[in-house]
Amino acid sequence: MDITASNPAARANRRAATGELSRGFGSRERYGYLFLAPWFIGFFGLSVGPMIWSFYLSFTNFDLLTDPKWVGASNYIRMFTTDPKFMTSMRVTLFFVVLSVPLKLIAALTVALLLNRGMKGLPIYRALFYLPSLLGASVAIAILWRQIFAGNGLVNKFLALFGIAGPSWISNPSYSLWTLIILSVWQFGSPMIIFLAGLRQIPADVYEAASLDGAGRWRQFIKITLPLLSPVVFFNAIIQTIEAFKNFTPAFIISGGTGNPINSTLFYTLYLYQEAFGFFRMGYASALAWVLLALVAIFTAFAFLTAKYWVHYD
Amino acid sequence: MNGQIDRRHFLKATSALLAMGAMGSRMAFAEGSNLRLIFWGSQTRAQVTNAAADLYGKREGGSIQSEFLSWNDYWPKLATQTAGGNAPDVLQMDYRYIVEYAARQAIAPLDEFIGNALNLGQFDKDQLAGGSVGGKLYGISLGANSCATMINTDAFKEAGIAVPTNTLTYDSLRDIGAAFKKANIRGGIRAIADTSGLEPVLENWLRQRGKALYTADGKLAFDANDIVQWFKLWTDLREAGICVTAEDQALDTGSLETSMLVTGKAAMFPANSNQLVALQALVKDKLALCGYPRVAATTGGGHYRKPAMLFSVAGSSKQKAAAAKFISFFVSDPDAAKLLGTERGIPCSAAAREAIASTLNENSRMALDFVTNLGDLLGPIPPSPPKAAGEIELSVLRTLSQEVAFGTKTPENAGPEFVALANDLLSRG
Numbered sequence: 001m002d003i004t005a006s007n008p009a010a011r012a013n014r015r016a017a018t019g020e021l022s023r024g025f026g027s028r029e030r031y032g033y034l035f036l037a038p039w040f041i042g043f044f045g046l047s048v049g050p051m052i053w054s055f056y057l058s059f060t061n062f063d064l065l066t067d068p069k070w071v072g073a074s075n076y077i078r079m080f081t082t083d084p085k086f087m088t089s090m091r092v093t094l095f096f097v098v099l100s101v102p103l104k105l106i107a108a109l110t111v112a113l114l115l116n117r118g119m120k121g122l123p124i125y126r127a128l129f130y131l132p133s134l135l136g137a138s139v140a141i142a143i144l145w146r147q148i149f150a151g152n153g154l155v156n157k158f159l160a161l162f163g164i165a166g167p168s169w170i171s172n173p174s175y176s177l178w179t180l181i182i183l184s185v186w187q188f189g190s191p192m193i194i195f196l197a198g199l200r201q202i203p204a205d206v207y208e209a210a211s212l213d214g215a216g217r218w219r220q221f222i223k224i225t226l227p228l229l230s231p232v233v234f235f236n237a238i239i240q241t242i243e244a245f246k247n248f249t250p251a252f253i254i255s256g257g258t259g260n261p262i263n264s265t266l267f268y269t270l271y272l273y274q275e276a277f278g279f280f281r282m283g284y285a286s287a288l289a290w291v292l293l294a295l296v297a298i299f300t301a302f303a304f305l306t307a308k309y310w311v312h313y314d
Numbered sequence: 315m316n317g318q319i320d321r322r323h324f325l326k327a328t329s330a331l332l333a334m335g336a337m338g339s340r341m342a343f344a345e346g347s348n349l350r351l352i353f354w355g356s357q358t359r360a361q362v363t364n365a366a367a368d369l370y371g372k373r374e375g376g377s378i379q380s381e382f383l384s385w386n387d388y389w390p391k392l393a394t395q396t397a398g399g400n401a402p403d404v405l406q407m408d409y410r411y412i413v414e415y416a417a418r419q420a421i422a423p424l425d426e427f428i429g430n431a432l433n434l435g436q437f438d439k440d441q442l443a444g445g446s447v448g449g450k451l452y453g454i455s456l457g458a459n460s461c462a463t464m465i466n467t468d469a470f471k472e473a474g475i476a477v478p479t480n481t482l483t484y485d486s487l488r489d490i491g492a493a494f495k496k497a498n499i500r501g502g503i504r505a506i507a508d509t510s511g512l513e514p515v516l517e518n519w520l521r522q523r524g525k526a527l528y529t530a531d532g533k534l535a536f537d538a539n540d541i542v543q544w545f546k547l548w549t550d551l552r553e554a555g556i557c558v559t560a561e562d563q564a565l566d567t568g569s570l571e572t573s574m575l576v577t578g579k580a581a582m583f584p585a586n587s588n589q590l591v592a593l594q595a596l597v598k599d600k601l602a603l604c605g606y607p608r609v610a611a612t613t614g615g616g617h618y619r620k621p622a623m624l625f626s627v628a629g630s631s632k633q634k635a636a637a638a639k640f641i642s643f644f645v646s647d648p649d650a651a652k653l654l655g656t657e658r659g660i661p662c663s664a665a666a667r668e669a670i671a672s673t674l675n676e677n678s679r680m681a682l683d684f685v686t687n688l689g690d691l692l693g694p695i696p697p698s699p700p701k702a703a704g705e706i707e708l709s710v711l712r713t714l715s716q717e718v719a720f721g722t723k724t725p726e727n728a729g730p731e732f733v734a735l736a737n738d739l740l741s742r743g
Contacts, residue, residue, distance in 0.1 A: 064397040065418040082738070085709065151561060171564030173720055256567025257386060258708065261560075262716045277390035279705045 058287035063280040075287035086288075088263045089271035092177060096267065097244040100184040105236055108188040112195035113225075126193070133189030141183070142253030146170055149179045170254060173264040180265060183250050191236040198232035199225070230311045238303055245296050248273070268292055347636035350402035351380040352395075353623075354388035356592050359657055366650045370643050378640065386568075396420045401628035403637040407453045409444060409621055413698045416447040421626040423450040427638035433646055436664035444621040444695060453624030454641050457659020460617045460685050460692075461514045462587040463506075463606055468599035469581040473497035478582070480691060483608040484547065491556025494581065505556050506582040507574035508563040510548035511715030513707040515584045518606045518616035519544060521693055532700030534736055542729035545718045549725060560719035570596060588622045588659040590681045601677070603684055605691045615693035619685060622659030660685050702739040710735045 033040075058075060060068035079086045111129055115122060135141050148154045151168030159166040169175045202225065210220050226233075248269040251259065257274070259266030272292070276285035353363060360382045367378035381402070383391055389411070395401045396415075407415065415421045428434055428451070434442065438458065445453035463482065470477045475493045478486070491505035509515040517527045526535040551557045558579050566572045575583035576596045584606055585593065594601050606616060625644065627637040644650055648669030651661055656678040661667050674682065714732055717723040723731075 064393040065415070065420055084735075150565065168561040168565065171561050173564075173716070173722075256569065256572070258567060258712070260567075260712065260716060261564040262720060262722065263713055274708075277393075278708070279702075280393055 054286040054289060057283050058290050060283040062282040062286075064282060065280075068283065071283070075284050076291070078284075079287065079291065085263065085266065085271055089259070089266045089268045092259075092264065092266050093245065093247075093268040096177065096181060096184075096247065097241060100181045101237065101240045101244050103181070104185045104188050104240060105191060105233070107185055108191035108236070109195050109233075111188065112192045112199060113221075115192075115196060116199045126196070129192055130189035132187045139249065139253055142250045145179065145183050145250065146254050171261055173262040176255075176261060176264045180247075180250055180254065184244065184247065191240060194232055194236055195229070198229050202228045227312045231313055234303070234307055234311045238300055241299055241303075242296055245269075245292065245299075347376045347633050349376070349378050349404060349633060349637055349640055351378050351404045351640075352388075352392065352402040353380070353382050353406035354385045355382055355406075356595075358592060358595060362654050362657055365653045366644060369649060369653065370640060374639075374643075376636075384569075396628070396630075399630050401630055403628055403631040403633055404640060405626055405628055406456075407624040407626040409624070410699055410704060412445070412453050412624065412626070413447050414701055415626070416450075416452040419629045421452050422629045422631065422634055423452055424454070424627060424638055424641075425451050427635060431635045431638040432642045434642075434663075435646075437646070438662040440619060440695065441621055441662040445624050447698075453621070453626045454645055455621035455624050455659075455662050456645060457588060457622045457656065458619045458662055458685055459586050459588040459622035459659040459681075460619055460688060461518060461606055462585065462590070462603040462681075462684055464575055464583045464585050464590060464593055465602045465604060466575060466581045466597070466599045467602050469500065469503055472499050473581075477602060478604050480605040480689065481608075481611065482604055482606075483611055487551070487607050488554065488556055491551070491554065495555050500578060503578060504558045504574075504580050506551075506558075507566070507580040507584070508548060508552060508557040508560070508715075508719060509584050510545060510719065511563075511712040512584065513703075513711060514586075515606060516544060516711065517696075519547075519609065521696075522609045522613050522616040526696055528697070528699050528703065530697040532740065534733065534740070538729040538733045540729075541732045542725045545715070545725035545728050548715070549718060552719060560716065560721075563719065564716060575601075586622065587681045587685050588656065590677050591655070591657050594677050603680060605688070608691075614690035617688055617691040618693050618695045619688070620695055621662075656681050700740060702736075702742065705739055706736045710739070 057068055059070060059072060061071050061075075062068035115125055115129075119125070132141075149169035150156075151171070153169075155169060156166035167175065169179050206224055206228075207220055210224055215223065246269060247267055251265045251267045251270050252273070255261075255265050255270075257270070257278075259270050259274070268288070269292070272285050272288045275281045275288060351363075351367065353359070355363075360380075363382070364380055367380055371377045388406075392401065392405060401420070405421070407421065412421075416423075424432060432454075434454075438455075441455035441458055442451065445451055445455050463478075465477060467477050473494055474497060475490060478490065487506060494503060494505045513527070520526055520536050520540060523540070525540060529535045548557065552560070557563075558574050562574065562579050565577070566574060570576060570585075570589065570593055573583055573585075573593075574580035575585075575593065578597075583593075587603060590601060590603050608614065608616070625641045627634050627641070631637055644654075645661065646663040646665050648665060651663075651666035651669045652673055654661075655670060656674065660682050661670065670678075710732055714723065714728045718725055718728050
């Protein structure tokens with residue numbers, strides 16, 4: 001690290017030396033905003049503006065070809081009263097979130113603990129375990145998954161070695177969602193890296209003291225590792241939950257955009273996409289999007305409210 | 315990319331701009347018009363289409379910039395471009411959407427160009443009617459087709475079963491299915507795909523029973539009992555092992571590549587006559603085609619000749635006359651016809667048909683013979699379907715057919731539910 005840069009006295013000196021050139025803060029700030037301008041334009045033009053527009057659209061019927069027609073809250077009313085696919089997609093998504101997020105975090109933490117024991121070739125293993133996270137959301141992996149879990153796919157060929165005739169996992173409504181949960185858990189790489197970094201921050205002397213006091217491995221994990229790691233667990237849980245709500249590509253590719261069989265993989269985002277780009281109901285799709293935003297906000301708020309009971313920052 | 319512009323991106327962007335500038339200047343010097351064209355289809359279609367477009371460019375000057383997508387990606391893209399006011403000049407249109415686009419002036423009426431830019435001298439009358447909305451011509455048919463059952467003739471020969479013809483009925487289908495079961499070839503290939511969730515097959519069956527899918531004013535033209543009978547028919551076929559299992563059928567996500575015919579699970583597959591060419595490119599076995607099954611040996615009238623697809627001119631186009639001229643070339647020029655073949659269906663202009671007659675390969679000839687010799691299978695063309703038809707097929711028919719196939723619903727429950735859900739979508743508009 002550059003010592004002068006982090007030293008306040010040195011920085012003050014430098015500012016004094018260049019003060020004559022820059023003539024006070026005004027022009028410096030102007031340059032600052034100038035350099036920030038591309039970001040501001042992007043943020044307001046591509047994020048905030050469209051969000052406001054979509055909020056307006058959620059109270060209209062809009063089919064892209066004709067002007068939006070104001071319909072009040074009827075999109076939201078339909079959603080919660082008469083739309084069977086809304087309920088189905090909500091159920092599918094919640095089931096996916098509730099199962100895939102804990103399973104993924106457990107997998108990530110387990111592997112992080114194993115890797116943290118200081119083995120040879122750690123960077124290689126770390127990279128290998130991280131690889132699925134890089135590939136996971138891609139179209140190619142979703143197609144591969146389709147092959148692995150199809151009727152004559154890899155999984156059933158393996159099961160056949162033991163004389164078990166497996167079903168076509170991907171096209172059977174009882175199992176299809178599970179194949180997507182497994183796909184998501186398999187991509188535990190990025191939470192694992194964060195866990196690994198968190199584990200490195202826990203001082204070794206705490207463990208030494210504990211083992212002197214006669215605490216076994218499991219006790220050390222429960223009493224030391226988990227509490228000290230809890231901010232990292234908290235962070236990972238929130239990020240992964242939001243990611244799980246947004247899950248789209250694998251379901252889209254594996255079911256060909258239909259959410260079938262029998263809507264068993266009709267994720268909320270997939271339903272939203274169908275309404276918007278399949279059936280051109282931009283108004284209804286906007287309303288769906290805002291309900292999703294509210295849902296994610298509620299989940300996150302709940303996590304933050306309960307955090308004081310289980311997240312320890314010191 | 316996270317909002318940062320590094321040197322490489324900057325260079326890329328700059329050179330792209332320079333390249334665009336260079337292209338623009340070249341175009342500016344070219345004579346004639348520069349048209350944009352968009353269509354859906356396979357790689358095969360893109361090759362023949364671009365060859366015809368190049369020929370037009372060479373002959374008339376100017377250029378055609380074309381873009382093609384899959385069916386599923388095409389409609390969102392076209393709707394977005396139309397909403398943004400920059401739809402391509404010439405766009406491929408489907409019978410399903412033409413009323414909607416015409417009603418919103420997203421496509422232009424072409425009547426004023428007939429006789430000058432648009433030469434429709436010997437053009438099939440029924441195909442012109444298929445492209446008309448409210449008495450005005452909004453789309454030019456690129457080919458006629460009809461629904462047709464695709465047959466894997468090699469599988470039939472291997473099993474020692476006679477290849478079916480237009481006399482195929484739902485009863486004779488049972489005998490064929492039993493024979494396939496007995497022969498047990500190719501890992502237990504079944505006679506036919508499970509098409510209880512496919513709209514054209516249901517429509518064909520309804521029409522043979524004197525009904526239809528939709529009335530002219532966009533209401534359901536059948537009742538819950540029809541659907542109960544329909545699902546019962548397929549439940550019987552499924553339980554007897556005539557059609558494929560529910561699990562296998564669910565692997566078909568709607569593309570030709572995942573169809574039961576291409577994946578080798580079934581020897582027959584109800585599709586469209588013009589798809590024979592595309593399907594033959596995907597399988598090694600020799601394909602043939604015949605009509606959809608009849609409900610009784612002497613009952614016909616389920617099939618109809620419809621525009622497989624049409625070309626329309628965007629309402630926002632600034633070169634409508636030039637666009638019409640290109641379409642005229644595309645559908646009636648003998649040289650263009652030779653390049654295009656029957657990939658989009660049977661050409662509707664007599665001149666184009668004459669030009670390709672000697673150059674057709676076996677598959678194209680088979681498709682042409684089938685569509686021209688439908689005989690008593692042929693009935694009148696139904697009115698263009700209501701807006702919600704696509705959604706009813708995907709969200710109601712497909713889902714309920716799977717629920718019945720997997721046994722989570724009985725046909726008796728699925729019938730009334732179909733009518734209730736479909737009516738809800740129709741009233742939603």
